[in-house]
Amino acid sequence: MRLNLAFLALALAGASAFNVPQPIAFRARSAVYSSSPSSIDQRITETLSEVPCFPFGAGEKGRSADDKWLLGGKGANLAEMSSIGLSVPPGFTLTTECCREYCSNWNGELPPSIWSEVTAQLKVVESKMGCEFGSDTNPLLLSVRSGAAISMPGMMDTVLNLGMNDVVVEALSAKTGNARFAWDSYRRFLEMFGNVVLEIPRSEFEEELDNIKFERGYFEDNELQVDDLKTVVSAFKEVYVKNKLAFPDDVNEQLRLAIGAVFGGWNGDRAIKYREVENIRNLLGTAVNVQSMVFGNMGLTSGTGVCFTRDPNNGKNELFGEFLIDAQGEDVVAGIRTPQSISELETAMPEVYQEFKKNTEILEQHYGDMQDIEFTIQEGKLFMLQTRNGKRGGEAAVKMAVDFVEEGLIDKKEAVNKVLPEHLDQLLHPSFSDTESDTYKNAVVASGLPASPGAAVGEICFTNEDVVQKSEKGIPCVLVRDETSPDDVAGMYASEGILTARGGMTSHAAVVARGWGRPCICGCSDIKIDEAAGTLTITKEDGSTVVMKSGDFISLNGNTGEIMAEKIGVSPPAMKGDLEQFMTWVDEIKEIDVLANADTPDDAAEARKNGAVGIGLVRTEHMFFEPERIGQVRQLILSKTEAQTKEALDNLLPYQRSDFEGIFKAMDGYPVTIRLLDPPLHEFLPGVEDEEVLQKLSSQMSMTVPELVEEIKSAAEVNPMLGLRGCRLGITRPEIIEMQVRGIIEAALNAIDDGVDAIPDIMIPLVGKVQEFKDQAKLVRATADRVFEERGKTCKYRVGTMIEIPRAALTAHEIAEEADFFSFGSNDLTQMTFGYSRDDVGTFIPEYKRKGILLDDPFVTVDVEGVGQLIKSTVKNGREVKPELKIGVCGEHGGDPRSVEFFANDAGLSYVSCSPFRVPIARLAAAQSATKK
Ligand code: ADP
Ligand code: MG
Ligand code: MG
DSSP states (O other): OOOOHHHHHHHHHHHHTTOOOOOOOEEETTEEEBOOTTSSSOBOOSOOOSOOEEEESTTOOSOOGGGHHHHHHHHHHHHHHHHTTOOOOOEEEEOHHHHHHHHHHSTTSOOHHHHHHHHHHHHHHHHHHTOEETOSSSEEOEEEEEEOSSOOTTSSOOEEEESOOHHHHHHHHHHHTOHHHHHHHHHHHHHHIIIIITOOOHHHHHHHHHHHHHHHTOSSGGGOOHHHHHHHHHHHHHHHHHTTOOOOOOHHHHHHHHHHHHHHHTTSHHHHHHHHHTTOOOOOOOEEEEEEOOOSOSSTTOEEEEEESSOTTTOOSSOEEEEEESOOTTHHHHTSSOOEEGGGHHHHSHHHHHHHHHHHHHHHHHHTSOEEEEEEEETTEEEEEEEEEOOOOHHHHHHHHHHHHHTTSSOHHHHHTSSOHHHHHHHHSOEESOTTSHHHHHHEEEEOEEEEOSEEEEEEEOSHHHHHHHHHTTOOEEEEESOOOGGGHHHHHHSSEEEESSOOTTSHHHHHHHHHTOOEEEOOTTEEEETTTTEEEEEOTTSOEEEEETTOEEEEETTTTEEESSOOOEEOOOOOHHHHHHHHHHHHHOOSEEEEEOSSHHHHHHHHHTTOOSEEEEEGGGGGOSHHHHHHHHHHHHOOSHHHHHHHHHHHHHHHHHHHHHHHHHTTTSEEEEEOOOSOGGGGSOOTTOHHHHHHHHHHHTOOHHHHHHHHHHHOOSSGGGSSOTHHHHHHOHHHHHHHHHHHHHHHHHHHHTTOOOEEEEEEOSOOSHHHHHHHHHHHHHHHHHHHHHHTOOOOOEEEEEEOSHHHHHTHHHHHHHOSEEEEOHHHHHHHHHTOOTTTGGGTHHHHHHTTSOSSOTTTSOOTTTHHHHHHHHHHHHHHHOTTOEEEEOSGGGGOHHHHHIIIIIIOOSEEEEOGGGHHHHHHHHHHHHHHO
């Protein structure tokens, strides 16, 4: 079977779009580059050494992979391979510093100081190789290769066989006695130089080549004979003429232009866009590697190939690669001929294969990681041209990390850094079995924003109720809506996945879906929903439409945003031995606890299964939304009489109590942090147009419908986010808090009776003044005492507060006197510190990011300078009063790896809390943070 490397490379490059480059502290000769303590906004603190150029190859020692910020990844690894004794064609690297100099001060011209260094280094290479650049008897050819510190696939292309002209080609031909090879190299050079340096479209060369092949009746390039190749060379020169461009015969001019083109490419549109998309910042530029050529196109004992040292899909310890005989450069990946599997090299060239195999082992040992290697064989001699840590899928990442430790290549601390959060994410969601298959590809009809990963397959439902009803019968459903609102949560929860026509990555649908691990695609403008007709009309790329009905199967790929108009096969998450082993190391290494945000016993059980050691946030209002409870909640809010209030509270109490009991049981032995009612009450009220509900409520409460409508209208607030919510609600409606606290304490006592170690932490939301906290804490304690007295026994509990209003952060020392613990509500804290409405940021954050006003969405990654400052000072002031104060965070940031690093390493929190599905990722992030301390 042919290994499809091109596909694989694409798939992996795609996966890397989600990678956040991890800043690394590194040392260059006279300067230290370091990431800021949080590593979130990495800054360059000093400038680099003035040395523009470093040699490698022919046993050259000195530079190493640690210098990649200076030498680029390719250059540093070439230097490193050469210093550990592998055969690397000699050359030198112009530093990223030169690129910065070129781009900022020289406007397209190579500074003379750099050029004189180039000529000096060239002399060294010439003497190592025993030949001379541009010589008419014994010529040296060069490759000019770009390479930044972070790999940027396809950004700038390599020029091979540089140093060619009409004289050199004859000299090379005479010297090697291989005219075919010499002319083949010449035509390759003309094409690459024309394309990469002079930006002539590649197709213009390819067309000429195809014509000549067609005329001669050839299929493959290597059928071309010397005379044919000479014809190709003339035709290619004509292409230059047609484009009114001169081909420089002067080899030094060729080199100067090629180096300039690589440097200039750094600020090309393609490169800038790539860095923007991949979130790559603060690099100086690209390095340029000038290297003597070795030739894979010298006949049947030569060739070129690419190889991963292990299988990047499943992690198996076997070579995974391809090679081509009598070929050069990127022929393998370009698909010019069908390559052979690397295992066939063993029979084709046994000695080369043995040496190559040995090299792969040396490299893995040396780097402690799977390598992605490029090599060339010239007349039976092996040369190593590139190595780097190979990209891999989630399953492979975990297997390799475990295998490397077992093979003694790395220790556990290094192992936890071999798996990216994205890798775990891939493993923890079911996924489509074969996204490369034609069945899958042909089924794709549209795409939207990949808002929450995973695969969802189910019947189309346009309403919340439809999902709830169907899912109760065990029918998998996908909720399809223009956008979602808090009214839809029951349906969202019961669905396999969510598709919306509107909304961005932080829309209600996206945030809720991520929290629950539901795959979600948002903002798909190609879909049109007609709820009344029960149809979904999808406009495909070619303008044709597909009409689907309610109940038809649809599939969503939350990793890519692809939508399929049929049922596609999925595989369950691979929770296997290696992953389990890996996660035990993660837990050994991490230094802070990971808790979960969970509102139901089921969620709590899920969280525990995922390794949560407690609940950091129970949102009690989520218990109010269930259909049989909401009526009571509405009565509670709208009641005019004490009797009606009491009736509603009495009816709600058993629900709350049994939910809490279930959560305590699921979390036996671990703390359960329960937030008292937070949202504004009118969120629970029906719409004034919702006649069915109004009718029911009016008979339940013996009020007329118009009376109800009046009440509902009067409960509305202009700005509910800043209105009657959180402790303000508790202070004005203490009876609700009493009911909730009674529910919590009774549940704890019941659970304890059943032999469960229940640990309730009661948390007061939205405190801004210590007096607010005191009021509510007093109420909580009095209520608990009453229950203790009634039951004749007590239990331990704590009363703490959310820190989510800047005023609370600023007065943390006062609040710490009163509170048993703090938990940062980082969503609200961000909202109120910035003054950005969390629900409306979609209108400007994309533009802010494009303009560099914001580097990250502060609702995704904590804003270290502002919000982070408040967090740090709160921790400091709080712990000055109470050194042992337990402090955690329960906002969405608790599951964001870069934020976790800040919370753990800089803020000194005791725990982070995130949604149950993110718990393994937060554990990994916590472990990785601990290794960076
Ligand atoms: P990329 O960054 O796109 O991988 P490279 O600089 O690695 O570009 O060059 C692409 C290919 O060109 C290499 O895989 C190799 O086959 C060929 N190549 C680069 N340098 C040399 C060289 N000195 N001798 C022979 N082939 C080379
Ligand atoms: Mg390339
Ligand atoms: Mg390469």
